[in-house]
Amino acid sequence: MAEGIKDKVAIVGMGCTKFGELWDKSAEDLIVEAVTEALQDAGIEKKEIQAAWLGTCFDEVNVGKSALPLSLSLKLPFIPVTRVENFCATGSEALRAACYAVAAGACDIALAVGVEKLKDIGYGGLPEFVNAMGPRNRFLQPNITAPGAFAMMATRYFEKYKIKPEEGKKVLARISVKSHKNGALNPKAHLRREITIEEAVNAPIIAWPLGLYDCCGVSDGAAAAIVVKADIAKSIRPDPVYIKALQIAVSSGEEVLCNNCWDGAHVESTYRAAIKAYKEAGIKNPREEIGVMETHDCFSITELTEYEDLLISERGQAAKDVMDGFFDLDGKIPNQPDGGLKCFGHPIGASGLRMMYEIYKQLQGKCGPRQVKNPKLGLTHNMGGMPHANVVSVFIVGRDKG
Amino acid sequence: MAGIVSYGGYIPWYRINRGILYSAMGWLNPASFLPGEKSVANYDEDSITMAVAAGMDCISEMDRNKIDGVFFSTTSSPYRERQEAGIIATSLDLRNDIRTADFSNSLKSATTAIISACEAIKAGEMKNILVCSADTRTGKAGGYQEEMYGDGAAALLIGDENVIATIDGYYSVSYDFVDHWRSEMDKFDRTWEDRWIRDEGYEKFIIESITGLAKKYNLTPSDISKVVYPCMYVRAHSTIGKKLGLSPNQIQPHMFEMIGNTGTPYPIMILISALEEAKPKDKIVMASFGNGSDALLFTVTEEIEKIRGKRKGIKKYLTSKRDLSSYEKYLNFRQMIPIEAGFRGETIAPTSVSTMWRHRKEILALVGSKCKKCNTPQYPPQKICANPECGAIGEMEEYRFSDKKGVVFSYTEDILAFSPNPPAIYGIVDFEGGGRGIFDFTDCERGEVKVNMTVEMSFRRKFLDEFRGISGYFWKATPRIIK
Numbered sequence: 014m015a016e017g018i019k020d021k022v023a024i025v026g027m028g029c030t031k032f033g034e035l036w037d038k039s040a041e042d043l044i045v046e047a048v049t050e051a052l053q054d055a056g057i058e059k060k061e062i063q064a065a066w067l068g069t070c071f072d073e074v075n076v077g078k079s080a081l082p083l084s085l086s087l088k089l090p091f092i093p094v095t096r097v098e099n100f101c102a103t104g105s106e107a108l109r110a111a112c113y114a115v116a117a118g119a120c121d122i123a124l125a126v127g128v129e130k131l132k133d134i135g136y137g138g139l140p141e142f143v144n145a146m147g148p149r150n151r152f153l154q155p156n157i158t159a160p161g162a163f164a165m166m167a168t169r170y171f172e173k174y175k176i177k178p179e180e181g182k183k184v185l186a187r188i189s190v191k192s193h194k195n196g197a198l199n200p201k202a203h204l205r206r207e208i209t210i211e212e213a214v215n216a217p218i219i220a221w222p223l224g225l226y227d228c229c230g231v232s233d234g235a236a237a238a239i240v241v242k243a244d245i246a247k248s249i250r251p252d253p254v255y256i257k258a259l260q261i262a263v264s265s266g267e268e269v270l271c272n273n274c275w276d277g278a279h280v281e282s283t284y285r286a287a288i289k290a291y292k293e294a295g296i297k298n299p300r301e302e303i304g305v306m307e308t309h310d311c312f313s314i315t316e317l318t319e320y321e322d323l324l325i326s327e328r329g330q331a332a333k334d335v336m337d338g339f340f341d342l343d344g345k346i347p348n349q350p351d352g353g354l355k356c357f358g359h360p361i362g363a364s365g366l367r368m369m370y371e372i373y374k375q376l377q378g379k380c381g382p383r384q385v386k387n388p389k390l391g392l393t394h395n396m397g398g399m400p401h402a403n404v405v406s407v408f409i410v411g412r413d414k415g
Numbered sequence: 416m417a418g419i420v421s422y423g424g425y426i427p428w429y430r431i432n433r434g435i436l437y438s439a440m441g442w443l444n445p446a447s448f449l450p451g452e453k454s455v456a457n458y459d460e461d462s463i464t465m466a467v468a469a470g471m472d473c474i475s476e477m478d479r480n481k482i483d484g485v486f487f488s489t490t491s492s493p494y495r496e497r498q499e500a501g502i503i504a505t506s507l508d509l510r511n512d513i514r515t516a517d518f519s520n521s522l523k524s525a526t527t528a529i530i531s532a533c534e535a536i537k538a539g540e541m542k543n544i545l546v547c548s549a550d551t552r553t554g555k556a557g558g559y560q561e562e563m564y565g566d567g568a569a570a571l572l573i574g575d576e577n578v579i580a581t582i583d584g585y586y587s588v589s590y591d592f593v594d595h596w597r598s599e600m601d602k603f604d605r606t607w608e609d610r611w612i613r614d615e616g617y618e619k620f621i622i623e624s625i626t627g628l629a630k631k632y633n634l635t636p637s638d639i640s641k642v643v644y645p646c647m648y649v650r651a652h653s654t655i656g657k658k659l660g661l662s663p664n665q666i667q668p669h670m671f672e673m674i675g676n677t678g679t680p681y682p683i684m685i686l687i688s689a690l691e692e693a694k695p696k697d698k699i700v701m702a703s704f705g706n707g708s709d710a711l712l713f714t715v716t717e718e719i720e721k722i723r724g725k726r727k728g729i730k731k732y733l734t735s736k737r738d739l740s741s742y743e744k745y746l747n748f749r750q751m752i753p754i755e756a757g758f759r760g761e762t763i764a765p766t767s768v769s770t771m772w773r774h775r776k777e778i779l780a781l782v783g784s785k786c787k788k789c790n791t792p793q794y795p796p797q798k799i800c801a802n803p804e805c806g807a808i809g810e811m812e813e814y815r816f817s818d819k820k821g822v823v824f825s826y827t828e829d830i831l832a833f834s835p836n837p838p839a840i841y842g843i844v845d846f847e848g849g850g851r852g853i854f855d856f857t858d859c860e861r862g863e864v865k866v867n868m869t870v871e872m873s874f875r876r877k878f879l880d881e882f883r884g885i886s887g888y889f890w891k892a893t894p895r896i897i898k
Binding site for chain 1: 757763764766771774778794803824830839845846854877887
């Protein structure tokens with residue numbers, strides 16, 4: 014029986030750039046900025062890093078392939094550096110690799126960096142997937158966009174729970190209104206303007222039933238984490254954050270291959286990863302025990318279904334919790350206190366680490382006007398791919414070592 | 416005796432009223448106005464896709480392994496070299512040990528293909544040959560061809576068992592009559608003067624071939640139930656009937672005001688509409704027009720009753736239609752105006768021909784797999800069963816989805832994705848009998864797709880890579896179901 018990762022690894026330093034349309038910054042600039050902040054935060058020097066991982070997704074429009082862009086940008090001294098990629102869950106994948114290396118005893122101090130430079134492609138939204146899905150799928154798959162893929166889940170959710178589209182759109186709008194409110198408080202966020210439910214509901218449709226404000230920002234940015242063996246963490250800083258659980262679940266394909274394997278109204282990988290993560294962390298009742306979250310809100314509908322898949326809300330009840338303000342900054346479990354993907358922005362490779370950056374700062378009590386009251390356990394949920402075929406990572410972290 | 420075993424028709428969903436063409440371009444040629452409407456292939460259709468649609472109709476509920484050959488005729492080949500009959504045969508999931516051939520370069524090539532199929536059957540070498548024909552011809556903006564040309568397809572299965580109409584004989588005339596032509600480099604036809612075409616070609620050749628047929632088989636006008644021939648000029652069409660000594664009710668309606676002149680398949684489409692109403696023992700004469708004329712004589716048999724109502728044919732398609740109210744959209748469908756697709760729309764991945772070959776059955780014929788252990792149909796085909804309760808390895812058999820209906824499990828109307836006819840509508844389809852897949856939807860517009868709606872699969876051009884001169888074909892779901 015595997016021991017799991019609980020309390021074996023701690024985060025001792027993190028950095029994150031401002032996200033946004035950073036026309037005057039290259040990916041290399043962003044890497045240096047995020048890692049410099051992380052090193053200063055940890056109070057260690059670059060030469061102490063023993064291994065590093067770079068997460069980038071769209072290599073064609075970003076820094077290119079391989080780990081060289083990280084090593085060359087930072088002038089890392091011939092240490093092992095690897096590039097990882099797992100769709101929008103890439104940043105968490107880089108962090109997982111660094112945590113595993115430390116947990117395995119292969120090194121004591123490791124660096125995880127995620128970066129994405131999306132705004133050099135010349136058009137809005139994510140880069141066209143057609144080049145990224147392989148020659149076989151080119152013949153078979155519709156020209157799916159990210160909003161289209163998640164819109165299909167919204168259609169299905171409304172159908173399954175008999176929600177009229179106009180009512181459903183109000184619930185989705187409420188999710189975005191909350192994130193915009195939080196994002197407005199965050200100087201590093203891409204989108205810092207509050208919106209109303211009416212604005213969101215009446216915004217132009219991107220992929221029915223999702224409108225403009227159901228979609229997250231498309232941004233440039235980078236984030237970095239320095240992880241160490243848990244038993245040396247306190248020697249580096251007084252308030253490290255400990256990894257309590259780290260789980261990844263990847264689709265088996267049954268969702269879209271079998272008629273009755275998937276209801277189309279949830280993400281099975283999220284549910285599977287959550288169950289394992291809570292077990293690993295020793296959490297019995299997540300609705301009571303989780304203090305703060307950053308979940309993958311690429312689209313409002315994604316966030317809605319996550320509440321159920323993460324076992325916070327009962328099936329079909331997430332809409333009620335949303336409307337009740339359960340996930341607001343002053344609610345029971347604040348979600349996206351930093352604005353989330355919706356407003357902080359979504360530079361693909363950086364997002365998983367950006368989520369952890371916020372939870373890390375929240376557990377350390379350093380979030381100023383958006384500080385959640387005394388959270389002990391935080392959760393990040395990072396998803397890549399589409400509702401029917403995806404990669405999900407769930408991290409649970411805490412301020413106390415068990 | 417050799418004859419027609421089955422028929423299938425196809426008329427695209429969109430129709431454009433000629434008044435729309437005239438109001439857009441009539442200023443250029445004020446005398447060009449024609450009445451009625453014409454059929455318009457959707458942006459994702461071409462002669463190959465429409466031939467597959469007619470072929471699917473023709474061989475529905477039949478044992479496809481009994482088909483020994485596919486002949487395809489068109490004058491609007493998407494390819495100068497890549498045999499289209501071969502694409503059609505693969506898409507219809509036919510055997511590999513069959514004979515395929517394209518008949519082209521003349522509007523009479525469809526009737527010639529039928530005669531060739533008939534002779535091959537008579538020679539005893541083959542038992543059943545599927546003859547498909549389709550055209551999507553484009554006329555220059557503001558010209559007579561633009562008003563005249565419609566899009567459509569027809570298919571006949573020629574064989575010698577259970578024939579619904581025997582092929583009793585044929586008579587052909589061939590002339591290098593250059594009424595219109597298209598060089599290797601031309602996208603559009605060039606034509607000579609209409610009055611010359613009408614008086615020296617159209618009327619004369621059809622009369623010559625039908626008269627020749629009548630003489631060869633000792634027919635008098637009163638022996639014939641229906642005569643079928645294409646319409647190029649409405650008045651001249653009836654003049655031909657009068658000169659042949661036929662009464663108006665012996666002339667099968669030409670549908671020119673409904674679909675236009677559909678080119679190569681046109682006489683076959685009119686023939687099918689005649690067969691849809693025919694009674695056993697009826698004699699039907701069909702003649703084509705194009706660099707001469709072929710005339711064929713058919714006698715309807717008792718077998719016609721077994722097929723009646725079981726094909727989509729032509730008549731049902733006539734009433735299943737959507738008005739295309741925008742001339743500019745029409746021009747865009749035919750790629751006649753440069754549109755701003757944006758960098759997103761211009762992003763075209765390379766087409767891997769070796770990948771297409773390896774996966775030809777799943778791509779062109781929509782063949783997936785079915786687990787022999789748990790009977791779960793799956794698309795695309797799998798090596799390991801996706802049913803989590805099963806997971807059998809190497810227990811798959813081929814399973815074809817193209818002829819299965821489905822219901823919409825979920826869908827979206829995507830404004831961000833580039834489509835020549837936005838929004839891009841796609842969704843997840845659950846197939847009757849099992850299996851699920853994500854497909855584009857076609858022949859539907861915004862607000863028309865709903866969850867749980869029944870759809871069927873339609874063979875379409877998925878992408879056109881103009882830079883590399885190759886198109887990808889695949890199946891889309893459509894709520895347009897002809898019952």
